[in-house]
Amino acid sequence: MDESVKEKYAGQDVVFKCLGENILQNAFEGYNACIFAYGQTGSGKSYTMMGTADQPGLIPKLCSGLFERAQKEENEEQSFKVEVSYMEIYNEKVRDLLDPKGSRQSLKVREHSVYGPYVDGLSKLAVASYKVRIHFMKGLC
Structure with a gap:
């Protein structure tokens, strides 16, 4: 890697420290969390989000941290x-990557008068462990 590129490079740990730790903290304070990765094709969005087996990205690090902290803090109350x-969202089409039917239909973005914007028909799956998350994500990237 060229020295000028190395100066500007932020590894997976730096990205998690800068973004992930705050997202995780906010989730435990009761806020919904959303990560929006935007950029041209080949700019590193998928790598930053998912990473590799050796260098896990933001999503695997968040999932791991979420379940570790939940396990530590869970009690009777x-x-x-x-x-x-x-x-x-690609070419202005919204696609559900967790669709259990595997359909590739485009979903519509709507706005609720109280809750704000949402994606009509987007899957929302309960996840009980980090291993379940890995099962869902295999084959998506």
Whole structure:
């Protein structure tokens, strides 16, 4: 890697420290979390989000951190429920990446008067462990 590129390079750990830690903290404070990766083809969005087996990306690090912290903090008075949606917007088409039917139909973005924008028909799956998350993500990237 060229020295000028190395200066500007942010590895997976740096990305997680800068973005992931705050997202995780906010989730435990009761806020929904959303990651929006935008950029031209080949700019590194998928790598940053998913990473590799040796260098896990933001999503695997968030999932791991989420379940580790939930396990530590769960007790008789406090329990956790994790729900996941995973979508792609490409060429102005919204696609559900967790669609159990595997359909490639384009979904519509709507707006609720109280809750705000949402994707009509987007899967929302309950996830009980990090291993379940890995099962869902295999084959998507």
